[in-house]
Amino acid sequence: MTTAASAEVLKRRGTSRESAARLERKAAQAEAVLGIHGVSVTAGPETVPASQATRAAIEAVFRVHETPTRADPLHRTVELPKPVTQDVADRFNQLFGRR
């Protein structure tokens, strides 16, 4: 991981706490199409209300994959353990400052 990547600030759309069920559902969908059991974030600008955390802080807990798309070349996927337990959801929400 480069220093530039560590310095990234990753944004996750929304500001409300996400349930373990929702995170698991989205992670399972991503696993089916991206091959990564995880959820979307971006290192680019976000146009909707979002919560954020540094990539370094997230990578202390979860793996972060670079998954660029045409629409968002700075799209990243935060890999979550299978299954997403309440403890995993709590740690994820805490990282993004979601209460």
Place this chain on the structure above:
Amino acid sequence: MDLRERPSALHEGENYPSPFSRLLALGYYDGATDGFLVDEAAGQAFRFEMLDGDEDDRRRVFRLAPVPVEAVTRLMEQLACFEPPRQPYWVPGWRAEMEGPVRSALERTGQPAWLVAAEDLLGVIAAARPYNAEAMDGESDWFAALGLARQHTEAG
């Protein structure tokens, strides 16, 4: 719902199996946000763009515009030079060299023809209506335009 019973083509209605057999995503955020859809049985293809989503992200509203199916097939062949294609749902890892082929396909996109709600465009079509540009351009509530109510956030 038995998704093997795919209808022959997109039509106005609610809660029916998607007729689409392939999806190429150009954008992805917890699901496809824009790209191309192919209905191989009907020989049709569409460009899709996400307009809105409910809080739970169980339903997203998309605008669909027709594209010649051969343009999308050709694009998939061209992108396969960069990475192995995935079927039926492919989110290519973006690289700048892909822009030319994608741009060529996008330039063949027609006017919006359908408004569709679904969580997964290859799964169940929650609702579909013909897109009426005169009535819908400038629309602020896409769920209402489809006669749908928004769903609320799952409990944490």
